[in-house]
Amino acid sequence: MSAATGRRHLISIDDLTDAELYELVRRGAEFAAGKAEDARPLHDRVVGILFRRTSTRTRTAFSAGALRLGGRIIGYGPDDLQENTGETVEDTARVLSGMLDVLVARTSGPEAEMRAMADQRRMAVINAMSAEEHPTQALADLTTLQGHFGRVDGLRVLYAGEGNNTASALTLALSRYPGTELHLRTPPGYGVHPRYVEPATAEAARRGGRVEQRHDMADLPEVDVVYTTRWQTTGTSKPDPDWRSVFEPFRVDDAVLAASRAPVFLHDLPAHRGEEVTAEVLDGPHSLAFRQAENKYHSARAVLEWCTGENG
Structure with missing residues (x-):
């Protein structure tokens, strides 16, 4: 998490403390029970949704979730970013972090690629499935x-x-x-x-x-x-x-x-x-x-x- 911005990354379950893990599960159950439908914590926040692989549930969940929480989303397909022309993951993340508050990413690569995306101080990165782990x-x-x-x-x-x-x-x-x-x-x-x-x-x-x-x-x-x-x-x-x-x-x-x-x-x-x-x-x-x-x-x-x- 960046001390300057308050952003938190979720790359692996291992990144969470016990208290954070338990709270995320408790809060998810609270949302499921309809107890927080008025929550709009993402008002004026912009969320990037990057999926290089097919997805029905995870992509829709984060897109609908961001919208319901008052955020705005930008969707990226597998061929939309300049990584396809040779730009590094680190440079891509550095650019996106100046425009997005959160990046939800499903990659075809290893966890290390996701951590490279998180190697900046302005944008939260959420692992929506890497080769090794599917924390969400x-x-x-x-x-x-x-x-x-x-x-x-x-x-x-x-x-x-x-x-x-x-x-x-x-x-x-x-x-x-x-x-x-x-x-x-x-x-x-x-x-x-x-x-x-x-x-x-x-x-x-x-x-x-x-x-x-x-x-x-x-x-x-x-x-x-x-x-x-x-x-x-x-x-x-x-x-x-x-x-x-x-x-x-x-x-x-x-x-x-x-x-x-x-x-x-x-x-x-x-x-x-x-x-x-x-x-x-x-x-x-x-x-x-x-x-x-x-x-x-x-x-x-x-x-x-x-x-x-x-x-x-």
Whole structure:
């Protein structure tokens, strides 16, 4: 955060203190409950929305969120900026920071590129998904849990599927709450990177919780939530032509919900019915996937408010 401007960046869940993480989730749940509809903290603020990859939920959430909070937006597509002609990320960010208050960016590159955008003192930068982590998705996920269960502390979550950027962010975020359990069941060769699992395991243990990663679907634990994501993460491809056969045992169906006794199913969407999840589960009574999607909007408002220094 710049001491001169009060701007805060959100590049990784690890950038947040416990108090900041808990407040963002609390505020997102407050927005979701309709308790802050008159808030206009972005009055006369300008928000840039830069997406180099496709997006339905995240782009709409931050665009609508900024407008609802009284801000104005400028949208950029993947070919709109002079980076395509060789201008550096640092120079681009320096220029934009003289005109924008916030930049919400989804890149196709590593987290280091996002941090280069944040290497200036005037404009807040929000990571709307990098190759390694999707922090705003994790905030929407926890907002959904907070709204449904009335708490995050002590919840038990089974995550089944690819160890992608959504899983990385969820691993970092959930481990920060006392007594939580995260059971990662990922296909062999497609697990959550140790860079995220190892510190989260230590963090969870310190708080009386647990993070565990296995590469099978045997002996499923009893949990409160089953979570899966699309097998083909947005903007990526898999070099192994036979990868689907490796993923098939990790499909979430009624048998998985029954074995884990989970009353709640989550999915970050978009979904491919019949691949990572059956239609019966996604559209069934346990599913909160579409409420979770709406909560991206509520969570985005909390993030925008916080990043401009208007709350907390």
